[in-house]
Amino acid sequence: MNPNLIKSIEGKKKELDKLRPLPKGIVSKLNEQFYLEWTYNSNAIEGNTLSLQETDLVLRQGITIGNKSLREHFEVLNHKEGIYFLEEIIKKKTFISVNLIREIHGKILKNIDDEQAGVFRSTNVRITGASHIPPSAGKIYDLVMELVEWYYINYKSISIPEIAAWMHYKLVFIHPFIDGNGRTARLLMNLILMQEGYPPAVILHLDRKKYYKVLREADKGNPSTFLDFVGRSIERSLIIYLNALRPDSSNEKQGYITLKEATKYCNFSLEYLSLLARTGKLSAVKFNRNWMTTIQAVQTYLEETSIKKN
The missing domain is CATH 1.10.10 (Arc Repressor Mutant, subunit A)
Structure with a gap:
């Protein structure tokens, strides 16, 4: 990740930490905004056609939107449950593990594909439109175990924004599940950020083409553009938090x-x-x-x- 970007991110994180304890009312509103935005964008990237407003209706009122599939509704509700699950993990200070990654995935595919929810794929797959061929199914468990080990080996030597971005990329590269890999990777990334007091980073659906482009570049051995892409999303979330917590600040809104x-x-x-x-x-x-x-x-x-x- 670009050193100047890391410096900017960590500087804003320090500013946020100086404002702690954060006002509960403002944090509640921010979480409401972020969780909606996060759910909408993460699902939309994967092809869910519910709009931002429709996603809001499903989340807040449990309304079923006409002409939309049952799967799309479950994707919204499941993602919400996935976020709540992360909050429980953070409260309990649960360690990241192979089983935890499977549990996160299990939330994503609940009521959509219960047989595959939380289960590593047993068949080889190809990713549509990508040159990267995911590892064979027989290597999945060992690769995810190595990923978790990599996380703990590098936890103290790599900045939190970088390690969160790397975990996102590495999990998508392994592609351990038949479906739901992207959503699971983004939840895992944000778990790492939120554990350290960062707000969740939202990969915007509007940046979908660029998101897939930088992932392809990383597959070709150039991960820097992907890391910077994620870093800017982390910085954006920090800016939103800081401006909400300092509404009377005379500083420009970054x-x-x-x-x-x-x-x-x-x-x-x-x-x-x-x-x-x-x-x-x-x-x-x-x-x-x-x-x-x-x-x-x-x-x-x-x-x-x-x-x-x-």
Whole structure:
């Protein structure tokens, strides 16, 4: 991971730690926001078609959305249970282990594929669109055991953001399960971060193409772009936390601009940008009650919609 990025992340983490104990009311609101965003994006990356608002309805009210599959609803509910499971692990200070990784996966596939939930694959697989061929099924248990051992060997010598990103990549590389590997890897990554007082890092669905691109680059022996990609997600979460906890701070919001300011960089109205933010089509976050985005996010949206039109 880029040393300057690590320095920036760890600097913001120190700022967050100085504010502890954090106000329970604000933390509760932040968790609500993050858990929704995390669930929506992690599922959307894997092809779930529920929108951000629909995901919110399923989580908050248990509403079944018309024309959406039962599997998609279970993916939302299961991910929520996966997050709650992480919270229990953190409270109990449970050690990371092979069985713990299987338990996390078991939450993800509950009521979707109970026979495979928490079970290492017994067949060889290919990943669609990827050149990487996952290890043979007979090596899975030993490789996951080696992964856990690697974690404890490097825990004190590698920064928390780096080791969390590495664990994410290494688990996806092994691809130990028939389904649900990405969600499990992202939950494991965030477990490591949250155990150390970091907010969860959210890989945005809008960055899906880039996410898979940096994973492919890592498979080819260049993991730095993937590590930096995850690092920026960690930094983003810290920025959101700090700005929520210091609403009266005169400091700039670390690259974020208001939607009104964003209208200068496109031909869209404030109302339309607000709609894009609410529906998850424009990468944006809420600081207090106001949606904020970045110039890069606006440019990315313009590029993607331009490609679609062509």
